Amino acid sequence: MKTKNIMIVGVGGQGSLLASKLLGRLLLTKGYDIKVSEVHGMSQRGGSVVTYVRFGDKVYSPVIDKGEADYIVSFELLEAARWTEYLKNGGTIVTNTQQINPMPVITGAAQYPEQLVEKMQSANLNVEAIDALKLANEAGSAKAVNIVLMGHLSRHFDFDLSEWMDAIEKSVPAKFLELNKKAFLLGRDA
Amino acid sequence: MKMLMLGNEAVARGLYEAGCAFVSSYPGTPSTEITEAIAKYQEVYAEWAPNEKVAMEAAFGACLSGKRSFCGMKHVGLNVAADPLFTIAYTGVNAGMVIGVADDAGMHSSQNEQDSRHYARAAKIPMLEPADSAEALHFAKLAYELSEQFDTPVLLKMCTRISHSQSVVETGDRIEISKAYEKNPQKYIMMPGNAKRRHPFVEERTKKLAAWAEDCCINRLEEGNDHSIGIITSSTAYQYVKEVLGDTYPVLKLGMIWPMPEKKIRDFAASVDKLVVVEELDSFIEAHCKDLGLTVSGKEIFPCIDEFSQNLVAGKMNVEKETDGVALSEAIPARPPVMCAGCPHRGLFYTLAKNKITALGDIGCYTLGAVPPLGALDTTICMGASISGLHGFTKAQQGAMDGKAVAVIGDSTFMHSGITGLVNVAYNESNATVIIVDNSITGMTGHQQNPTTGYNLKGDPATKIDLETLCRAVGIRRVRVVDPYDLKETEDAIKEELAANEPSVIISRRPCALLKYVKHNKPVEINADKCVGCKMCMKIGCPAISMKDGKAQIDNTLCTGCNVCTQLCKIGAMKKGEEA
Numbered sequence: 001m002k003t004k005n006i007m008i009v010g011v012g013g014q015g016s017l018l019a020s021k022l023l024g025r026l027l028l029t030k031g032y033d034i035k036v037s038e039v040h041g042m043s044q045r046g047g048s049v050v051t052y053v054r055f056g057d058k059v060y061s062p063v064i065d066k067g068e069a070d071y072i073v074s075f076e077l078l079e080a081a082r083w084t085e086y087l088k089n090g091g092t093i094v095t096n097t098q099q100i101n102p103m104p105v106i107t108g109a110a111q112y113p114e115q116l117v118e119k120m121q122s123a124n125l126n127v128e129a130i131d132a133l134k135l136a137n138e139a140g141s142a143k144a145v146n147i148v149l150m151g152h153l154s155r156h157f158d159f160d161l162s163e164w165m166d167a168i169e170k171s172v173p174a175k176f177l178e179l180n181k182k183a184f185l186l187g188r189d190a
Numbered sequence: 191m192k193m194l195m196l197g198n199e200a201v202a203r204g205l206y207e208a209g210c211a212f213v214s215s216y217p218g219t220p221s222t223e224i225t226e227a228i229a230k231y232q233e234v235y236a237e238w239a240p241n242e243k244v245a246m247e248a249a250f251g252a253c254l255s256g257k258r259s260f261c262g263m264k265h266v267g268l269n270v271a272a273d274p275l276f277t278i279a280y281t282g283v284n285a286g287m288v289i290g291v292a293d294d295a296g297m298h299s300s301q302n303e304q305d306s307r308h309y310a311r312a313a314k315i316p317m318l319e320p321a322d323s324a325e326a327l328h329f330a331k332l333a334y335e336l337s338e339q340f341d342t343p344v345l346l347k348m349c350t351r352i353s354h355s356q357s358v359v360e361t362g363d364r365i366e367i368s369k370a371y372e373k374n375p376q377k378y379i380m381m382p383g384n385a386k387r388r389h390p391f392v393e394e395r396t397k398k399l400a401a402w403a404e405d406c407c408i409n410r411l412e413e414g415n416d417h418s419i420g421i422i423t424s425s426t427a428y429q430y431v432k433e434v435l436g437d438t439y440p441v442l443k444l445g446m447i448w449p450m451p452e453k454k455i456r457d458f459a460a461s462v463d464k465l466v467v468v469e470e471l472d473s474f475i476e477a478h479c480k481d482l483g484l485t486v487s488g489k490e491i492f493p494c495i496d497e498f499s500q501n502l503v504a505g506k507m508n509v510e511k512e513t514d515g516v517a518l519s520e521a522i523p524a525r526p527p528v529m530c531a532g533c534p535h536r537g538l539f540y541t542l543a544k545n546k547i548t549a550l551g552d553i554g555c556y557t558l559g560a561v562p563p564l565g566a567l568d569t570t571i572c573m574g575a576s577i578s579g580l581h582g583f584t585k586a587q588q589g590a591m592d593g594k595a596v597a598v599i600g601d602s603t604f605m606h607s608g609i610t611g612l613v614n615v616a617y618n619e620s621n622a623t624v625i626i627v628d629n630s631i632t633g634m635t636g637h638q639q640n641p642t643t644g645y646n647l648k649g650d651p652a653t654k655i656d657l658e659t660l661c662r663a664v665g666i667r668r669v670r671v672v673d674p675y676d677l678k679e680t681e682d683a684i685k686e687e688l689a690a691n692e693p694s695v696i697i698s699r700r701p702c703a704l705l706k707y708v709k710h711n712k713p714v715e716i717n718a719d720k721c722v723g724c725k726m727c728m729k730i731g732c733p734a735i736s737m738k739d740g741k742a743q744i745d746n747t748l749c750t751g752c753n754v755c756t757q758l759c760k761i762g763a764m765k766k767g768e769e770a
Contacts, residue, residue: 012527013530020356024356025194028193028194028358033358034194034356034358035322035355035356035357036194036355036356036357037351037354037355037356038355039298039354040219040220040222040354045529045530045558046525046527047525047527048524059357060429060430060433061426061430061433062322062352062355062357062426063351063500065500065501066501066514067501067512067515068500069515078523078525079525081522082522082525084515084516084517084518085514085515085517087515087516088512088515101736102523102524102525103525103526103528103561103562103733104523104524105523105736106731106733106737107562107563107728107731108725108728108737109523109562110521110524111523112523113520113521113522113523116518116520119518119520120518124516125516
């Protein structure tokens with residue numbers, strides 16, 4: 001099988017490590033070769049962060065390059081727009097519509113661009129935009145944005161729902177399990 | 191068992207399986223998780239040392255006693271530990287000793303882009319360089335065998351993309367190794383007479399290791415269909431080469447980067463029309479090939495700056511590849527890392543910037559005090575350089591800069607290498623004001639304990655070094671503590687200590703707002719009717735505050751109610767966040 005590439009992008013602190021852990025767990029049970037590259041250290045402090053998940057028969061490079069991503073899952077709208085160049089022709093962007101102002105916008109040095117979903121669509125990109133923050137709050141915690149988006153991404157793969165649920169069980173603490181399962185299903189149905 | 195592991199976790203697993211019994215490290219991105227992961231194995235003693243030199247010397251002591259040992263650090267940490275490194279290269283080991291070092295090509299979280307492979311050659315000790323997690327585990331175990339077989343410490347070289355990438359590993363069981371300690375002055379006392387006898391041993395050892403490198407399984411020839419080009423590579427660069435070129439050209443993949451196998455390289459060069467070396471950062475393999483008199487291309491094609499990727503390798507090797515996605519024409523504002531909402535350093539940096547004080551900075555989260563709108567720092571060099579730098583800065587100006595400059599250093603960095611700088615301030619009497627930003631944790635690397643926190647790596651209570659007592663003990667008479675959330679108290683203290691005619695230390699103390707035990711207040715509330723949009727509250731660069739329609743607004747999900755901003759609002763439009 002040709003290597004599949006999923007990029008998870010967002011703002012440091014939004015929980016991209018848990019999302020990639022969940023994907024990694026699931027893919028390992030399916031017998032794929034996998035590489036997951038994460039960001040630790042300074043960039044985690046509210047900066048733009050990106051995690052690369054690659055799987056297939058044999059995966060060499062740990063990173064995804066421009067024009068290679070089958071999916072970009074973005075936890076924040078501006079971050080989706082930042083990374084579009086990495087999407088392969090025919091790939092799909094799954095993005096949260098939530099906006100988090102970066103420091104240049106906060107200080108007034110730059111403007112947060114308007115109507116980014118529409119602008120991405122008019123650039124002929126496949127964009128699936130959902131209000132993951134609203135769904136996460138519905139599930140019980142704003143922090144579950146990551147799992148909501150994984151739920152939506154899951155629609156693009158023909159793994160059984162039970163396999164996703166198993167991976168969630170193995171990735172989150174027991175006391176948050178029900179919340180995360182609910183968040184996943186809300187995202188999957190959105 | 192088949193598992194998905196970070197490169198760093200895989201190193202830890204390899205150490206564990208090899209029977210490593212003692213680990214001493216100092217945290218540093220991207221090396222930190224090796225030591226955090228090994229601390230979870232009950233059979234292994236693991237600790238955070240105050241700095242890398244101490245860690246390496248402790249690990250040497252442990253191997254001398256007869257237990258396999260490890261110390262881990264980032265590339266710049268190896269500079270700190272270079273002193274013991276160059277001499278334990280002479281003494282060799284008793285039980286095996288492995289030194290983990292992680293480079294940071296691309297400088298994701300570092301102050302320089304140095305290539306640590308040069309240390310292997312300079313210190314004359316072998317270096318292994320894994321290219322994924324499975325190799326990280328395998329090489330960690332192999333490193334101990336080499337260490338004991340050849341009587342040498344062994345460097346295990348990681349880098350960001352290997353350390354922080356998860357890939358599949360197969361785990362095994364642990365073995366236990368124990369050697370008897372025997373007194374051996376000729377081997378372990380490196381006074382000139384003995385060291386002169388050890389140096390020839392070291393040179394001979396390198397020759398033997400080079401011979402081992404000829405036949406070892408980790409320097410691997412991978413056949414290719416087209417012999418017009420042959421590629422020598424290692425580490426991440428190997429992965430990009432294979433990703434792009436597959437088995438087009440033959441590849442000599444080096445797992446042992448020093449010493450290199452001369453015959454193997456010569457034979458490989460002879461089997462191809464053109465020899466190309468693909469390596470990140472400096473010319474190291476290429477330089478060695480040139481030393482062998484071979485005609486080789488490397489840095490004339492590939493950059494010595496930044497990390498590589500598959501598109502870069504494709505471009506340089508003239509491989510057709512669809513590398514263009516669709517970029518929006520829209521300008522996308524950058525999102526640099528920022529100090530967190532509620533960060534205790536913010537109030538201090540605001541005060542320094544407001545008073546236009548020159549601030550020599552140091553390494554940690556608080557380096558972010560340098561970015562706008564605070565812009566409160568003048569320098570960042572290396573661990574501890576703030577204090578020693580300030581000493582020179584004030585001393586050289588013979589009083590002209592007295593009262594105008596400070597050093598800013600974190601609690602962990604102060605323990606790492608700030609103390610000796612402070613001793614110099616006291617001993618050679620510079621009128622320096624040193625500010626220790628004590629957030630009660632090692633923050634930037636992800637919350638590691640340190641000697642001032644009262645807990646050790648395993649999370650157990652430990653002796654807590656008292657910063658006030660320590661500063662007084664080295665000869666500083668003026669030592670005071672302030673709460674950086676209190677802007678007036680902080681400003682008064684800075685002004686008073688700068689005015690004093692002797693060295694002083696201000697400890698700016700507040701635990702990191704991200705620590706689990708830190709309770710946050712309710713968010714600050716803004717009375718939009720009163721807010722005049724003067725943007726005073728924007729001067730602290732808090733990610734929880736922004737302007738909308740000419741009025742300040744608070745992001746309730748981020749605000750911790752630290753109330754630094756409310757002290758800046760002169761018209762009473764901000765209501766303090768009360769205790770939750």
